[in-house]
Amino acid sequence: MARSKARAKRPAARTGRFTYGFGGNRADGKADMKNLLGGKGANLAEMARMKLPVPPGFTISTDVCTHYYAHGRKYPSALKPQVKAALAQVEKLTGRKFGDPQKPLLVSVRSGARASMPGMMDTILNLGLNDLTVQGIIRETGNERFAYDSYRRFVQMYGDVVLDLKPQNKTERDPFEIALEEKKRQRGVTLDTELDADALRELVHEFKLLIKMRKGVVFPEEPEEQLWGAIGAVFGSWMNERAVVYRKLNDIPDSWGTAVNVQSMVFGNMGADSGTGVAFTRNPSDGTNEFYGEFLMNAQGEDVVAGIRTPLPIAELKGENPRVFQQLMKVRATLERHYREVMDIEFTIQQGTLYMLQCRVGKRTATAAVKIAVDMVKEKLIKPREALKRIDPERLNELLRPIFDGDAKAEAIEGGRLLAKGLNAGPGAATGKIAFHAEDAEAMAARGDSVILVRVETSPEDIRGMAASQGILTARGGMTSHAALVGRQMGKVCVVGCETLLVDYARGELRVNGRDTVLRSGDPISIDGFTGEVFAGAITTKPSEVVQVLVDRTLDGAKAPVYKLYAQVMKWADAERRLHIRTNADLPEQCAAALAFGAEGVGLCRTEHMFFGEGKIGPMREMILAETTDQRRAALAKLLPLQRADFEGIFRVMKGKPVTIRTIDPPLHEFLPHDQEGQRALAAEMGIPAEKVHNRVEALHEFNPMLGFRGCRLGLVFPEITEMQARAIFEAAANVRKAGIPVEPEVMIPLVGHPKELENQAAIVRRVAAEVMAAAKVKFKYLVGTMIEVPRGALVADEIARTAEFFSFGTNDLTQMTLGVSRDDAARFLTPYVDQFEIYPRNPFESLDTVGVGQMMQIAAQKGRATTRGLKLGICGEHGGDPLSVQFCHQIGLDYVSCSPYRVPIARLAAAQAALAR
């Protein structure tokens, strides 16, 4: 809703206000104007209003970006004069002038979209420097080296970002870096900081020459030209590939656009009393209520974020500059009180004065998110409902993620396999094969391997590879480096800044300082995102704390802090949600796990999975190979006690909670071997000619099995199968009922497209139910219902509801048929459909296509309930565990969603959020 509103609003924005100033304890914008000003711009404005020390500047709104792309990369005509005026205001507040040789105004130009996109957009610092203004800076600061270092950085950034001077291929290194190295070689020094003003001035000119030679353009000396170049580059970067990929991965629509922030420069590299840092108001990794961050003295902000130098913990700033540290602690408290959230801040100290350059809501691990939410409720900063809204349901699975088995890990340590210890940037335990390049990680993952991406540091180009990996390990960078931020956001196990590791891309090797261990691409490695430990080889993982408490019952909940947080959140969620949560489970142990996670019933028990169980595939195949009804009945008679035992196990575990059992669904050929070998073996086993098995497999072959002889179609043609299954269900229910345990079976008929199909099958089920209850002299309630998964079934749901006592949306098949897309065959076009053509916002098999499939569901829900008021409606497709889909199910009034056991907590939270979103 919000998206389409925003989109609809845009076309009008051809004239009007495009720039919003901030600074001097006031601002044109504020925090809730993120859609227009981007996150960075809105929060800079808000901080200025809060009278925090924000260097003056202005924001060019996202409307300009939209206009820019809607009009062939042209700006609205009103923009130029407005920028001029905004700049004049900054000049007034700072007492400096853009391009002035005496007191030049230098600015940063930064992107800032509505949603935070770390590292994705480009930034220019020190803009306004040229051969004239640099002299002003020298005069002002008396620091020629600082002035030329700033100039050198500006030319380098501008050349890279605006003028697009980049390495021409993967093997080439950055040309500016090569020139820098060469300069250091010439001067016989090793560190950048050892280069003197002269060398830096030479570099400035060498950089400009490089630009002229390689790009054929002259570096612009005119500050205004520089500014418009930078603004254009920011808007242009909105559509660069990294940004597009990031948005895709994070469900951010292209139409949002980015804002541009132009802000007067402050310098953290103006000497030993200057510095820069980033911090979280609380620990983003585990949620502890402590000021958490890093800083570097005599450095610009990019140095911290890029992970090039490893910064110091924020606590050490107290020793370095106690006044500024106290000031920061006050800022921290002010921000948390004001935003009632954990904030992620960037600051700069210029010659002892603190400046706030950014604040935004801090990204955090799932564990931290839960802890912070629970703590803030305790601190009365927020209410439980607010706490619930702040936790991403999808990421709750991080709390359920495996950890290393203690013994196996101890053994690995004893065995000397502990290679290094880095920063614990993303919790969880991961074991996988080493990949040194993002492309390798993608390829290995595509082959089904578990992958750990090992890099010196990661960059935005790596995000696909990061997404494909189980874990991320870097040698450099801090808790706020790219790897840490993005890895955490993706919910990856992540260890960063592991400085003793030597990553040699050229040789494809990972070595450890002071050890002779060498690991190569493809070798197994293990990382512990809770502790930061890195191990050679694989280590057995074991269940998470929550799983140990709830499922394995090997841990006392009272002694499990993460579990306690989880339990608190689930309690709050259960109080809010209207949707019931069931589980898709086929075995008693799966049911037990789901119950432990809070499932209120079984929404889908697939009986066919049982046929693959021990001792069952034989009679099943016999049944399929039967040539007469009598032979088929004989085989079914063998299956009956086996299925009955399966159902008994489930009913016993579920103790009267509803259990929806689907009658056989897949085509019969799925149960027969398709290769000659297997067919021969089966024939031998059954004492029949191999040819017979082969012929039967051939006869059962289908061109489009999805649309073939399956589901209730089997039950109509072979009613004895339905009868056997119904008998197994009801005999099991009768047995369990007699043992004093309540039962509530719900028999579900799949693939119904016509009311008569259900009538036919329901009649069999009800007859058998009556027979079994009469024979067993026991009564229990049961329902007969149907899957709605065939479009026709949705269209005639009013007629189907005359027989069905419940509907369960089988959205996997409903998606396949409504979209005309075979899930198994879709990759070749569905990937470009989502990524390249943006036809579907997300893979429709992962997140409901609410427009198409959702419309089908709404038709069915409305028609079904027109026949039977309050007809029970649920969903048992895999979408039942997807938060966005859960929200849709809530909106259209379903009674329950059903998902895999480990997604039950996610669904509970998503259901609560859906209820709160009303």
Next chain:
Amino acid sequence: MARSKARAKRPAARTGRFTYGFGGNRADGKADMKNLLGGKGANLAEMARMKLPVPPGFTISTDVCTHYYAHGRKYPSALKPQVKAALAQVEKLTGRKFGDPQKPLLVSVRSGARASMPGMMDTILNLGLNDLTVQGIIRETGNERFAYDSYRRFVQMYGDVVLDLKPQNKTERDPFEIALEEKKRQRGVTLDTELDADALRELVHEFKLLIKMRKGVVFPEEPEEQLWGAIGAVFGSWMNERAVVYRKLNDIPDSWGTAVNVQSMVFGNMGADSGTGVAFTRNPSDGTNEFYGEFLMNAQGEDVVAGIRTPLPIAELKGENPRVFQQLMKVRATLERHYREVMDIEFTIQQGTLYMLQCRVGKRTATAAVKIAVDMVKEKLIKPREALKRIDPERLNELLRPIFDGDAKAEAIEGGRLLAKGLNAGPGAATGKIAFHAEDAEAMAARGDSVILVRVETSPEDIRGMAASQGILTARGGMTSHAALVGRQMGKVCVVGCETLLVDYARGELRVNGRDTVLRSGDPISIDGFTGEVFAGAITTKPSEVVQVLVDRTLDGAKAPVYKLYAQVMKWADAERRLHIRTNADLPEQCAAALAFGAEGVGLCRTEHMFFGEGKIGPMREMILAETTDQRRAALAKLLPLQRADFEGIFRVMKGKPVTIRTIDPPLHEFLPHDQEGQRALAAEMGIPAEKVHNRVEALHEFNPMLGFRGCRLGLVFPEITEMQARAIFEAAANVRKAGIPVEPEVMIPLVGHPKELENQAAIVRRVAAEVMAAAKVKFKYLVGTMIEVPRGALVADEIARTAEFFSFGTNDLTQMTLGVSRDDAARFLTPYVDQFEIYPRNPFESLDTVGVGQMMQIAAQKGRATTRGLKLGICGEHGGDPLSVQFCHQIGLDYVSCSPYRVPIARLAAAQAALAR
């Protein structure tokens, strides 16, 4: 509508009126009460009202049948007294009494459903005879032989039909017939008529004994018991297998039920001045306005219909009994004037007095139907609109059916292959393998053979076999025999009463009297349904008169009487219909044929069929095997001129009529060989390793190709394919336009489920159109539209209509996806779904599932037109040639239907009927 109303009305019919009397120049019912009284009952009532000589009787309504099946085969309680009263009325009118030993009333009990079901229901004659009443008949008629012959027939029929004494297996002959033969042997006679009264009396007792021994029941002597037994048998026969199969084949719902007619007997076998006959008021074979029928003296009606004795032409009755003949001629005129239709009548002459036993609308060949309709308009009996309604569009194809090639036939005659000449009961020419049994015919047809079913005579048990055959040939029976009636109705080529043929089932041989030719099962035979000729061996067939005139242009229309009738009907149809008719044609010659049949455009030109043409499959495969876009473009460049030439040919033929061309639709693997052999050959041809071809085929393999990488999905991922096709279309159009021929191309994008898919493809098409027109300096109108064949496409049709300039319903795929049924895999369950479970009334791939798929179409039509008023809508699925589906398309407001060329006339007539049905 009529059906559901009738069904809805039934439950109330527990009490009320159940019997309707007729006779004595008045009746309770009338002709328009067929639903309640059945066809026979309603027309008996009507004839009585018309003061025609109808033996008195009464009809038990179809409501009783419905009640009977709805209540476990029990009658409504009010029935018994009503039957008693009705019988009393008959007694009063006839002056006879049921069971009276002096003047006994004898009755016939006949079924009579709403639709005529010849031979399907059972009939009992002479009911009321027993050992007492037979004496009354003897006394009355003084004809002991007649009395016992009637008694013998009654016991035989009653034993067969009511008491179910039938042959126990296929080889056993009828037990009554065996007893009859034995009696003739004893008495040393050969004909039934040679048996004297004594022998017949003995037979009556022997028959009763047979019944007691074989069925364990005593033949009922009490007439009332006989009557209720017969009524029960009639109602019971409604659900016998033959009846159920017949209804299925003829789309008659089970819910209609049958009525029972109880009528006082008249006797055609009361001596030489008695007789019986059947006649049509016009020739039902070719439509000639002549009294057409047959009679037998001294016989009962069943003798004529069953084809046991070959009757005499009706004209000979004039010599036999000129008074009765004149009376019949008057009846003929009266009936035609009254009904304004050709009627099929049954009559009996009892001792010189004429009685009318039945009249009904006469079944006729398609040729006759057309001729009669046209003639009656000329005679001002009916208006053209009425004439149109009377012709079954489906059967129009009989007028287009092949005839024997004149030379080949002459040669066959010269070669002595003309075996015999029978009655020309069903027009057309057929050649096929001989099958002597219906089962054989079914089996041979299932193997793909063309079959001629050759029987002594056919019976209702044979209808499946008749349906499976191309032609039917019988040795006995007249134009109104079972074979003739049913064969004509099915539209089969049919020759009957070919008395010189000797059919020997035991030996599986067909011989000809006086010749030594022997044909065996499986041997080829040819029959000419226009002339009645039978030939040994195959004879080349050639196009029908209409096709010769219109398509082949080898015959002058002015000299072609059948063509002239056809042309008249088409002219009337075109004046009434609102729907336009297009054709599905891929080649210029198909387009030409369709134009000749009246097509107004091409509704679907499938470009992929062209790729299989000469010289095209090579570059096509090259295109598919391409590994880069450049390689693909190179292959496409080879295809471009070939496709362009194809399109030019079509545009030239269509001369400015709209031509809808669909871009490539099937998955690419369809164009590659799937067997090793073929792959090796292709590899050799292309000079690449066989493995590469194999790998590509493997890579393209899909689990569900119907839902796979096809349709516009190909065009999105490989835009160069769409581009090439668009270029070929528009360059062809430009060339033709420049040659002074108008063009109107419509480019159709298949498999669209999302508006963005169409936007993407339409942009390519429109860009290419603009480029081509600019380059060629020519302008022409063109449209870009889409198939609606994916359910999602129908659901978002409002959005799609923003880009689409027309919709064409691809109901083949829309049916597959809406029903979740793969057409290729459906046989195993769709056949029982239609025949056994009655889930769908007809195969939904042949006749639209209007409830499901039709609902989808209505949603799309309504949404599409909500966006674009008057949006052009058509259908190009195979349903476009199915009359019922055409009617639905008319009802929901489509602009056109498109069908195969030879179905265009059918669609024209169906469209006219749809318009008239409003």
